[in-house]
Amino acid sequence: xxxxxxxxxxxxxxxxxxxxxxxxxxxxxxxxxxxxxxxxxxxxxxxxxxxxxxxxxxxxxxxxxxxxxxxxxxxxxxxxxxxxxxxxxxxxxxxxxxxxxxxxxxxxxxxxxxxxxxxxxxxxxxxxxxxxxxxxxxxxxxxxxxxxxxxxxxxxxxxxxxxxxxxxxxxxxxxxxxxxxxxxxxxxxxxxxxxxxxxxxxxxxxxxxxxxxxxxxxxxxxxxxxxxxxxxxxxxxxxxxxxxxxxxxxxxxxxxxxxxxxxxxxxxxxxxxxxxxxxxxxxxxxxxxxxxxxxxxxxxxxxxxxxxxxxxxxxxxxxxxxxxxxxxxxxxxxxxxx
Numbered sequence: 029x030x031x032x033x034x035x036x037x038x039x040x041x042x043x044x045x046x047x048x049x050x051x052x053x054x055x056x057x058x059x060x061x062x063x064x065x066x067x068x069x070x071x072x073x074x075x076x077x078x079x080x081x082x083x084x085x086x087x088x089x090x091x092x093x094x095x096x097x098x099x100x101x102x103x104x105x106x107x108x109x110x111x112x113x114x115x116x117x118x119x120x121x122x123x124x125x126x127x128x129x130x131x132x133x134x135x136x137x138x139x140x141x142x143x144x145x146x147x148x149x150x151x152x153x154x155x156x157x158x159x160x161x162x163x164x165x166x167x168x169x170x171x172x173x174x175x176x177x178x179x180x181x182x183x184x185x186x187x188x189x190x191x192x193x194x195x196x197x198x199x200x201x202x203x204x205x206x207x208x209x210x211x212x213x214x215x216x217x218x219x220x221x222x223x224x225x226x227x228x229x230x231x232x233x234x235x236x237x238x239x240x241x242x243x244x245x246x247x248x249x250x251x252x253x254x255x256x257x258x259x260x261x262x263x264x265x266x267x268x269x270x271x272x273x274x275x276x277x278x279x280x281x282x283x284x285x286x287x288x289x290x291x292x293x294x295x296x297x298x299x300x301x302x303x304x305x306x307x308x309x310x311x312x313x314x315x316x317x318x319x320x321x322x323x324x325x326x327x328x329x330x331x332x333x334x335x336x337x338x339x340x341x342x343x344x345x346x347x348x349x350x351x352x353x354x355x356x357x358x359x360x361x362x363x364x365x366x
Contacts (some may be wrong), residue, residue, distance in 0.1 A: 029061055030108045032119045036068075042135035046094045048086025049334075054341045057254060060131075060139040066344060067117055067142050069124050072364040073158040074101030075134040075332075076350045077118045078189075078277050080252070084347075085281075087272045090129055100125050101133030101146065103364065113142040121148045123160040133158075134343060134361060137182035148320050152326050155334060158282035159190075164322050164330035166276065166303050167194040172318075173306075174204060177272065180247035181205035183263065186254035186279060187227070188215040188355035190332050195252075196224045197329040207239070215355055230259070241267035250274065257282030260298075261290070263361075269294045276301040333357040 039056045046053075062068045066145055074129040079099055083091065101187060104121050108114035126132045130140065174182055184195055184236040187208035199206035200223055207226045210216050220228045226246075239262070242248070249271040251263050257280035264286050265271055273299065275284060284298060291298070307315060335357030338346035343361060350359040 029110075029365070030102060030115060030118055032104075032106045033332045034095075036107065037165075038184060040342060042096045042131070043098070043340065044094045044096055044336075045084060048093075049084070049090075051061075052084075052097070052344050052347070054343070059137050062081060062107050062114065064110045064111040064141055065114060065142055067105045067114055067123065068107035069103040069138050069140065069145070070106045070364060071101055071103040071133055071138055073103075073337075074098045074363060075359045076163075076347060076361070078279060078354070079162065081347070081351070082278060086088075092129065094356035096131035096133075096138075098126070098133030098135070098138075098361075100137070100158065101363075102154045102160075102163040103133075103138070105145070108142070117142055117145060117147070120145075121154065121157070122146060123148055123157045123163050132335075134340065136340075136363060146323075147270065148272075149323060152323065154345045155337075155363075156326055156331060159298040159332045159358060160322060160326055162164050162303065163191040163194060163332065164326060165307075165318070166301075166327075167191055167198055167330060168318065168322055169301075169303060170195065170250075170274075171198050171202060171204070174250050177250060179250035179272075181243075182250045182252060182290050183207040183243060183248045183267070184252040184254075185209040185230070185259060185263070186277070187219060187224075187358070188212075189254070190358055192253075193219075193222065193335065194330050196333075198220055198321055198325075200224075201329055205240055205362065207246065207248055209239070218355075220284075230262075236266060238263055239263075240281040243271075244268050252276060253284075255279045256284050258285050261286040264290050264296055264298075267294070267296060267330070270296070272297045272299060274299055274301050334360055336360070337362045 040059045044055045105117045108118040124145045188210045251273045253275045254277035256278045337360045
């Protein structure tokens, strides 16, 4: 094992969950040591994402307990296992994500694969860098999927989220019409002030009729569904013939509900999206170019507004605030310093 700087301590602070849906506790645990192809990262910051909430509830990813949550973050590589890539990453400031079923970023240190990090340029802060691997890459992936599928326009619900706002900026810069769906009137006004052309309030009495007319008019055949449940049925009913509904979150906590006849008659498809799975279908050259594009846009179209920061030990309070104020901006756990 190669190491940067002073001798590593034996213990670290980490948020731990002992069962699905269980309370979060800050505990002292042993600091892991990297094996071949692995890195040890001293964490700086980590955001709270909807995917983190789903994971804490026990949803969609296999998990053994106890475990440390956190699906992305930033930090500095302080130790490296054997191998060329780990050696190249030693001492670098990086954006990072955990290994499959491994402990996450809500800790003083995290062990991960050297393949799960991306070096951060000097102009990207640790705070913005900590949010690089989920929302920005997902937003960029959706635009890539739209181009590859030759979709003329896109529908996105949960449009007032950080990811939704990134999509608005990307769609404007790339000239792709985007239909944004929100739940509150004040969210509608916020998105319009950003330059969003098409914003619909799902609480409106005419929502379903308006959505269908607009989707048909624009040819919006890519439907991004972060809510699922009964709203999936509304989206599919409104979508033009040949549309694809892409489920990328489950904010309602409900299964997708729809009439199979709608799918059959309209030749419509339902598919799922996980960023890691999508990236696995791409070549190494594509991934390198893709990450480079994300980095270049991280302080622009793919930037995230940070509404609050909390120390690691206040993770429960941070999550409670995030649940109630998701559209206000990102919540960060500040673990170390820049």
